[in-house]
Amino acid sequence: MSGTFNILGVGILTWITFLPILGMIAILAIPSGKDEISRARSLNYFRYITLGITFIQLILTLVVYSGFNFSMPGINDASSMQFIERVTWISVTGLPMLGDLKIEYFLGIDGISMPMLLLTAIVSTLAVFASWGIKKAAKGYFAMYLLLVTGMMGVFVALDFFLFYVFWELMLLPMYFLIGIWGGPRKEYAAIKFFLYTLFGSVFMLLVMIALYFAVGSFNMFDMMDPSKFDQNSILAGFGTSWRYIAFAALFVGFAIKVPIVPFHTWLPDAHVEAPTAISVILAGVLLKMGTYGMIRIAWPMFPDAVQYFNWWIGLIGMVSIVYGALCALAQFSVGKRDLKKMIAYSSVSHMGYVMLGLAALNTEGVIGAIFQMFNHGTITAMLFMIVGVIYDRAHTRSLDDFGGMANKMPVYTAIMTIAFFAAIGLPGLSGFVSEALVFLGAFKTYPVLTVISGLGIILGAGYMLWALQKVFFGKLPERWSGPWDPTGKIYKNDDINYIELGGLVPLAIVVIYLGINPNPVIGMMTSSVNHFVELIRIGGNFAGM
Amino acid sequence: MTNELTLYLIIGAILFSLGVFGIITRKNAIMVLMSMELILNSANINFIAFAKYGGMNLEGHIAAMFVIILAAAEVAVALAIVLNIYHNFRHVNIDEISKMKE
């Protein structure tokens, strides 16, 4: 069932991508309300519309998943992509210099986009629960939120480079406002830093995209992956030329900023610390994956020769990110404001390093591990940020010094947090273990030394996670929290986590536990794609190091 | 013959000059209006003079009649305006009436 799958004559991927835009229009059409009662009513409309839209999107994604053919590889083969939708979008002929400009509206998925699609649908649905407490300018918030979801979905389904770029940039705008308006004390700084940093990265991507366009004559990704389609006079033609290396490096930096990998990561802690909970969840859960997704979808298949050339360095960067991120996370206990959220932000840097290490392995175990790690990091870190949000909403502080002894006050919350933290540590039986183990097993085959050093990340990871767990939950409850969180009982009826928050966390916990025991549902859909991918890069790059 | 025409024209010119002088120098709106009447009447004198000596014949008379009628109408409107202005400002000094400008 790889053909088209239409609803009302429109392809299902288009529905998934643009449904949030419909929701956004609906939200914008509803007045915010003037008095308190009507404002509260509108707020509820906004929430439920957003939740409904994202939920329908999740259902549609599951429909796609149920019709997804696990054995079709995709990657550089347009004929084995699935759920293809292809129409000409912009077509101008006879331009001076450019010749014929043709940009297609070209959507489709393979085993690498499918997990990301699922992840995006799951995380964006559940993050709505974390947005429940948004009161300030709720209309704008939920409208922006839905626009953001469209941008993210679009990135994962676009097969035309130009279209990809459009979605990539589209997502920046709402993100900027979501951090800049609904963020914490230094929100403007964080928002601008995020925006400029990512924009800086996209400039590189844009340059390479244009260079590739001149070499190939279209924005079609598959043409760009096919060496025979290159104009022989173009600077990017051939193999192993320095121009190709430069182009790859530029593209790599463009994506690396998004991942983010050391040393392009400093926007991340600021953005996370300042962003509202739901946006941190989206940021860590989905946005970071776009960087590595871009590498797998675009940079790697287009420049396999350059991958070969730079591979050791990519592995090294992965290792540095793992260890460095973990050390910086651990540093949150001894320096600065001891911000729990900042610690988790740095742990993200560390965990995304595993993805890079797995990619550098360039074998089946490593790459499957890397993509699975992307998925798992998405779910686990989403949990972590929601968890921080829960305590921050109540205590209005995130400093580890202010906590202790919460285990008796909030037992259910403690249980959920323990699951999430141990998943982040990579405890077997939870999904993080499978992906980390695969990454290590794969990477060890290619770079044993880098892998063993990266293993330090496991110990350091256990260090900061358990430390945080201890600081928040164990020991004695500070005097200031001995009473109920909310003496009026209006917002929080009891001290433990409430049902809305559980609504966001429990499904994620179930996913994390289930995939830890049976990873087949996610690993199964990527195997044929990844094997094809590995073969493509190794043959295309004439990978001698294996 | 020509002398008589010249005489009429001179009288008209004097009358016109007096009217212009009055318009330029007077501040009182009514005086300005009266000066305008002088100018119009100087024109009338010229028309009649040309009708008699210059071969304009009836056309000159008709033109003069037009001017008289227009002048009457103009005075009627203008006086109404002046009266209104007087009601509003309690004076008719045109230099100080600058509300429209602002």
Add this chain to the structure above:
Amino acid sequence: MSHDLLLKISVVILFLPLLSFLIIVFNQKRLGKAAGIIGTSILGIDLVLAAIVAFNKFVVYPNEAIIQWKFHWFSLGNRTIDLGLGVDNLAAMMLIVVTLISFLVHLFSTEYMSEDKRFPRFFSYLGIFTFSMLGIVLANNLLNMYIFWELVGLSSYLLIGFWYEKDSASNASKKAFITNRVGDLGFFAGIMIAFFTFNTFMFDEIFSQIRSGVLPFESGTILTAMGILLFAGAIGKSAQFPLHVWLPDAMEGPTPVSALIHAATMVAAGVYLTAKIFPVFTADALTFVAYTGAFTAFMAATIGITQNDFKRVLAYSTVSQLGFMVMSLGVGAYTYGFFHLVTHAWFKACLFLASGSVIHAMHHAMHKLHDHHSDPQDIRNMGGLRKTMPKTYLTFLFATIAISGVPLTSGFLSKDGILAGTLAFGNLSGHWLIPAMAFISAGMTAFYMFRLTIVSFFGDFKTEIASKTHENNTQIVLPLVVLAILSLWVFYSFNPIDASSGWFAKAFKPVETVVPAEYQFDFMMPYHDAHATESTEVSHGSHSYLNKFEEELHHQHYTAMFLSLAIAGFGILLSFIFYYYKKVDPDKVANSIKPLYLLSYNKWYIDEIYQKTFIGGTILLTKLMFWIDTYIIDGAVNGVAFIWRIFGTFVGKFDNGVVDGLVNLSGGVVGFSGSIVRKLQTGRVQTYLLLSIIGVILLLWWLF
């Protein structure tokens, strides 16, 4: 019983404790005290099933190496990741050990923990711990082993930190987990080498590949490294030097937990792993293992002599005994290493539960006296408990006799075999330091164990608290009695001085090494391989030996026995002289060798050294990294931003001054002329008229 049924029952055994965990953890409030009954009865069923499986393995399939089952966990397209479980003789025995001790600990805890406000949760944790431990036992491959290995780490984290309100408890649990993680990193590195080389995790497949000559990186050195790295997991879990530091701290957990995980099961997992992978150890790896064990045994014994906390003495004794087991495997005395694991499990669990009984009684007495400051675990507060708690005293005494290696106990049989093994090893390889350390440690063990017994149970009551103690009820005493009885010799061999003729030694025959001859001790090579041409030498007298080492071990048996008897007797005698007859004042002796005493009392300063070096170093490193992050990397980013801002300001100035200046200049000129011209624009008709008249006049003048 068919293979299939046996495996199915094993699966049931594995998952029953998990079921117990799930039932209890989701119904904590509803169950209350019933949680204890549920947990205990589920474990009771588990014990019965384990006995059935073990009986079948030992009686019906005694000669089958392993009955196992493998399945695909998930597929990577061109290869699969497999899991599985298997029952060999080791596993069958361990099933009994784990389920029985877990059952007794459950029973014990129903009384011991009855006043705890998180009573149900304790039983749920016990359930998940037993599940994880059984997973290790039933693993037939490295991946399974690692998975449950980590789960054991998690459950011990939860159990040690059970009283998390105490900072010391939560610190200890964290320390245990992280220290274990260090070992696990080595373990996992070993697994990576194995998977890289053999593309499988299965023990039997790895062994057969090595036997057929497949070596990692085609190098014996890497094979050694693989062995040592896998053993690193055991160093962590079995609390071997240098990763032993977590175990004494872990005594912060409730005492039943100490009995369950820190005496009998979890710490035994490392030894069990070492036994499982025993065939892959090369000569160098074996030597490494032997020295690690010997040094651990020696060091822990020296520390145990001076500790005053009841449980801490037992903890160091555990570390020391674990060292014995590891050393035993290292020298190649495979049978006796595992034998000691089993015997130690019984008597050490007995000791810990008895200590729990004492602490429970002390606690109650303190409660009665409204004393909240004394330490119920300090042996200096006890004394004379023999009179108030006779049953506990008797079981404790018997376990002490067993651990000291006095004949007619199980401990004598196993320890004797180990010491013979070390002597044989020393004789054959020339590493005489190992038997030396082993014998000294054995003597010290006898000494400090009797010191503990005498100080706490004999003599007069040292405090009022001790006099107010009384014997606990059946739930606490019954497990003690069962475990003490199991420490008798008859269960393992009818000959009280030689285990080699008993069923145990027959069931756990030494295993053959699979390592190629060039990387292995000659004396470890099986006769049928190494001396294939001289097949006549296979049989020596009435015994048939696997290899030269076994033969030598047999020859050293009596030497070892007499030596160990003498040295243990000396230790016990010394203990009585010091503490019972008080002929010599121990404080004076301590003062005369002050530096040695302090070294022992302060646990060789190892915690302090780690605190200063590793932990301090890491913290320093994190600070440095964060400084780099904040000031160099982010500083660079902000610096770039700053430079652009300066540039922007400059451009702005240029824009304002020059570009805009020109625009403003033209505007200014126009404005200026306009300001002149506008003077004419008075807004007065009269002025305009005048001007136009002047204009007309000028025009006329110009025209004519």
